[in-house]
Amino acid sequence: MSAPPPALDLTAIRADFPVLCQRVHDRPLVYLDNAATSQTPSAVIDTLRTYYETYNANIHRGLHVLSERATAEYEAARRRVAGFVNAAHAHEVIFTRGTTEAVNLVARSWGDAHVNAGDDILLTELEHHSNLVPWQMLAKRRGATLRYVPISPEGRIDLEAYARMFGPRTRLVAVTHMSNVLGVITPAARIVQIARANGVPVLLDAAQSVPHLAVDVQALDADFVAFSGHKVLGPTGIGALYAKEAWLEAMDPLFGGGSMIRTVELHESSWAGLPEKFEGGTPNIAGAIGLGAAVDYVQNVGIDAVTAHEDALTERALAMLSDLDGVRVLGPQDTTDRGGVISFTVDGVHPHDVGTLLDADGIAVRAGHHCAQPLMRKLGVAATVRASLYLYNSPHEVDALAEGVARAKAFFDEH
């Protein structure tokens, strides 16, 4: 990046999100739970409304006007999403319910065909349960072994150890692109390069990265990239699997049913081409079209401007929280390789109590193990408070968070 991206117009952006203009417990809502789910701009809500009010129809078979329009918009959404992550072809984007379904699709359709007894799959100690449990299930089915790349106390992957973990039976690397607990951004391009040198494909869990930083699947050269729509301003129940065309051509479908076949005989069938082969049954048409509108919204703001805005807020939050007595921020302490997911603990106050006290101030955060129990064990904490940022958050909201945490600590200290 040469010139810094233009600053985003926060006032205009906030006005695009109706949910933000409300009071919670008689305080202005401060929404800092974006790693769990993001809010929805009017542009996406309007797109869903227009779909249901004017052209709700099933796709790919109707001979009528509504169906033709729904089909066109659904496929246009696929092109938008493909463009957003710079896929070479739109048909390399398979719509799924979200990241979890995308990872499970690969574990089933690809994993069952390529992973055998005695094989290895490399994961890291950072993973969310959705990029962990599907591989445990695959390993159990096929008699394979999961091996975990170690991380530093800040959550950085040990690349040297990683490079040494490849063996003749290593079949896949499945790794997060950004930790949903520590915010640490993994060196995905380097991870893929090392795997490629060993002839091993890579799946990236990009649920936390796609919404917040430019993800170019061709530049990363990843084989599989999974992400969710609802974390990138889209509706729930829609997400995508990007996979290289050659893999998708070779893989068997996961779901048999309507739309995914070419011909069906009594005892066997042949599959439709890409991407229909992997989208059996009526898909989430409205959701996909809504996701298309969501990525358009992010692109109009500019993903680099989003990253820069969040980096500034993250630096501010790291500085303010670290300044508080008894507050410990986990993960990297600057934004060189971290995004706006900030986990912390408060001495003498359990994360759930911090969460409840912040909620009383109108501040929404998450507290708990964040669906990453092995990582929490590694970090030696049972739970953390997690504040996570997005493009519509303001410096003032970061200040409110720090003040709320200080008040929570004082409340417990006083009693």
Add this chain to the structure above:
Amino acid sequence: MSIDDLYRDVIMDHYKRPRRKGELANANVVIEGFNPLCGDEVKLWLRIDDQGVVQDAAFTGHGCSISQASTSIMTAAAVGASVDDLRGVIDGFRAMMLQGAEPDETLLGDGVALEGVRKFPVRIKCAVLSWNTLQLGLDEHTARGGQVELRHSED
């Protein structure tokens, strides 16, 4: 809804100065409770004599102020109580937390301070975890007698 309904002085006192926290060397009922949703863990240690009276009780584990205070209040109430009386206390506590029954201070003692948790639905599980765990421990003790060791997970 006020935050003071949740964090009453009695609760904060039990959280910061838990009664009967620690292990019990000669316990004959040891039971662990686990809430997978939030990661709270509690381990109860009871010594119940042949007459069915709780001679001693203690707890270890970790969790939020509500779960820790609730467990402290419960173990303190258990000592000296017969198993049958204790079942009545558990029923009364669960009725207050889960069915909206009026708090009965004669029956529940400090336990009535947890009434305010009802206004915070996501925190109710924090308050009842140790009571559910105790109930299972008593059931197992009554059914099998002798040494009881169990692990229980909330759903």
